[in-house]
Amino acid sequence: MSQFNLKRVTNNVTAIVLFFALGASAQNQNIFTLQLDSFSAKIKEQTKPQIIDARSPEEFAIDHINGSVNFNLETENYAKHTAQLDKTKPVFIYSIGTFRSGQLAKELLKNGFSEVHDLEGGIAAWIGGGKPYYFNSKNKLSxxxxxxxxxxxxxxxxxxxxxxxxxxxxxxxxxxxxxxxxxxxxxxxxxxxxxxxxxxxxxxxxxxxxxxxxxxxxxxxxxxxxxxxxxxxxxxxxxxx
The missing domain is CATH 3.40.30.10 (Glutaredoxin)
Incomplete structure (x- = not known):
């Protein structure tokens, strides 16, 4: 292979790598893992915030953030839930940590959602920070x-x-x-x-x-x-x- 052709191939490979790197970077820029105060403040900016609890239905039934809906990637009617969301508006997701919520956040971005926020510390950070929540039973310890x-x-x-x-x-x-x-x-x-x-x-x-x-x-x-x-x-x- 001539030096000219080798250089052209190298440039093409570099361009392809750069294209995918920039694409991944642009997608990741739309996922913001936020600390509690920032997460809460952005929710308050929305007239009808789209909040998703990515935990199991059993966990959600016990406690959750007020106004949230419950589904994750394992939910049987997952497509039905996502269809009810507005892709042009921010989505706020939480779980216990960021594993289930992070997986869901990436999937939503792949499917055209413009902005997704994941809560650092999940439900622990929310309730531990004194934010309003739903609980369906009596506390055993005061x-x-x-x-x-x-x-x-x-x-x-x-x-x-x-x-x-x-x-x-x-x-x-x-x-x-x-x-x-x-x-x-x-x-x-x-x-x-x-x-x-x-x-x-x-x-x-x-x-x-x-x-x-x-x-x-x-x-x-x-x-x-x-x-x-x-x-x-x-x-x-x-x-x-």
Whole structure:
């Protein structure tokens, strides 16, 4: 192959790669993973906001953002739901984290939706930030009762999450290990979204599931967003006391 032809082929390949890269970039620019305040503010800008809860119907029935509709990529009548949305207006999506909502966001963009917003931290961030929500049952624990537990015990480890949260399930065996090692010296309190959303809202400290908080004599020693090395952090904190 001549040097001229080789150069022309190279230029063509570069142009093709650039074309697809720019296309992907343009699509990604229409997905905005927003923090709570920005997500909420943009919803308020809309007369009739299009809010999608991308969790399961079971989760949605327990709690959800006011005004949201429920479907995801696994929904049987998915096409019917998307047909009821206005593609020219923003769509706001949330789940527990950003996995299911992120998948749905990408699919909507592929199908011609102009602007899609995904909530960072999902339903945990929304309720944890004190935003209005629907809940279909009575809370099992009040903030006053929560505060009494903290006051009545020297060391309290609080686990805040959801039974539908994959990362939250990984916390449970760690809690069992901590319980076996420290026994009654550490009071472990588990708070699930499905039973106690109002405590989560009242604490105004939850941005993601799971959230772990360690108290010593009523004072927060550490707060962890996500599991991390919980056992090590508890050991270090208690060794210093």
């Amino acid at each position: 903030l006053v009762e929560y505060q009494k537990v903290i006051a009545d015990n020297k060391t309290v480890l609080v686990d805040i999450g959801s039974r539908y949260c994959g990362a939250c399930k990984k916390v449970k065996p760690v809690l069992e290990t901590i319980k076996a090692q420290y026994g009654e010296n550490v009071k472990i309190v588990e708070i699930d979204l499905e039973e106690n959303p109002q405590v989560i809202a009242d604490l105004k400290a939850v941005k993601v599931f799971p959230t772990l908080i360690l108290y010593q004599k009523g004072t927060i020693v550490f707060k962890k967003d996500g599991l991390g090395d919980l056992k090590k952090d508890v050991d270090l904190a208690l060794a210093e006391k």
